[in-house]
Amino acid sequence: GQQLNQSPQSMFIQEGEDVSMNCTSSSIFNTWLWYKQDPGEGPVLLIALYKAGELTSNGRLTAQFGITRKDSFLNISASIPSDVGIYFCAGLGNAGGTSYGKLTFGQGTILTVHP
Amino acid sequence: DAGVIQSPRHEVTEMGQEVTLRCKPISGHDYLFWYRQTMMRGLELLIYFNNNVPIDDSGMPEDRFSAKMPNASFSTLKIQPSEPRDSAVYFCASSLGATLHGRYTFGSGTRLTVV
Numbered sequence: 001g002q003q004l005n006q007s008p009q010s011m012f013i014q015e016g017e018d019v020s021m022n023c024t025s026s027s028i029f030n031t032w033l034w035y036k037q038d039p040g041e042g043p044v045l046l047i048a049l050y051k052a053g054e055l056t057s058n059g060r061l062t063a064q065f066g067i068t069r070k071d072s073f074l075n076i077s078a079s080i081p082s083d084v085g086i087y088f089c090a091g092l093g094n095a096g097g098t099s100y101g102k103l104t105f106g107q108g109t110i111l112t113v114h115p
Numbered sequence: 116d117a118g119v120i121q122s123p124r125h126e127v128t129e130m131g132q133e134v135t136l137r138c139k140p141i142s143g144h145d146y147l148f149w150y151r152q153t154m155m156r157g158l159e160l161l162i163y164f165n166n167n168v169p170i171d172d173s174g175m176p177e178d179r180f181s182a183k184m185p186n187a188s189f190s191t192l193k194i195q196p197s198e199p200r201d202s203a204v205y206f207c208a209s210s211l212g213a214t215l216h217g218r219y220t221f222g223s224g225t226r227l228t229v230v
Contacts, residue, residue, distance in 0.1 A: 033217045042119075042206050042221025043158075050216075088158065092217045102171065103148075103217050105158040 006089050006106030013079055014114050021109045022073040023089030031092035032065050032072040033103070038085045046087075047074070079113050086110050119222035121207050127228045133195040136225045139188055140209030148219065149182055149192050150206040158206075164190065197229045 006023045013019060023032070031050055035043035047058050049065035049072060056063055062075045072089055089106040120139040128134050140147050148163040162172040167184045175182070179198070184190040194201055204226050208219040 031217050041223050042208070043219075044221070045218055048217060090217060102160055102163075103219065104160075107157045 004089055004091055004104055004106035006109055008109060009107070010110040010112070012112045012114065015079060015081060017079050019076040019079055019083070019111060020073060021087060021089075022071060023091075023106050024071040025091060026070070027091075028069040029091030029093065030069070032063075033090045033092070034061075034063050034072070034074045035088045035090060035105075036085050037088065037108070043088055076111075079111075081113050081115055084111055084113050119207055119209050119220050121205075121222035121225050123225060124223065125226045125228075127230065128197055130198055130229055131196045132229075133193065134197045134201075134227060134229075136192040136205050136207075136227070138190045138192070138207030138222060140190070140207070141211075141220055142188065144209035144211045144220075145187075146210045146212075147184060147190050148208040148210075149190070150208065150221075152204045152206060152224070153202075161192070194227075197227075199229045202227055202229050 004023050004025050033048045034046045036046050037043040046061055047056050047063040049056055049063055052065055052069050053067050054065040060077045065072055076083055086108040088108050090103050093102050119141055122137045126134060145166050149161040151159045151161055159174055161174045162182045163170055164184045167187055180194055182192045204224045206221050206224045208221040210219045
């Protein structure tokens with residue numbers, strides 16, 4: 001089935017630093033999304049991307065949908081302690097494919113922010 | 116809205132026992148998803164429903180797992196008999212219209228431990 005390769009697996013940064021993480025796939029996705037999971041909770045949607053090349057911001061977060069539709073990145077600027085958590089990329093399968101309508105998640109990037 | 120409600124939050128059971136996990140989706144949402152999260156396999160889609168009808172159960176690991184959605188406001192995931200390898204966090208998510216958009220709202224999950 002479709003798989004997403006997310007990197008890095010973990011990051012340890014100082015408060016105020018910028019963060020960048022990315023996700024690649026061997027398959028094309030029509031939609032890329034980024035979710036964040038806090039400890040003991042379910043993932044929460046941060047940003048959704050629907051067009052190849054699209055660049056979208058949500059506060060200090062910026063995400064881009066790759067031109068090839070096989071990759072996406074997420075940047076966090078000026079990190080703060082509450083940015084701690086697991087960040088997941090997710091891709092939505094194409095119409096007509098066996099994965100249509102299914103959201104496939106990457107393995108996650110664990111972010112730790114030191115005050 | 117109270118969001119997606121899952122119960123129980125934690126479940127500890129002995130191997131061989133039946134386990135039932137419950138989910139109340141957001142009112143008006145017409146898609147419901149069951150995911151399982153483990154360290155080794157990440158977030159895996161088990162099954163999803165549209166308008167209470169199961170659409171894709173290809174992620175259900177084996178016949179010991181079953182899911183039902185008797186009405187628009189309630190779904191169950193049952194494991195019978197349970198095994199230690201079923202230990203994981205099980206998430207329910209719901210969305211409106213929208214496997215096409217990937218905008219899922221997740222519950223807080225049920226942490227299942229089978230001893």
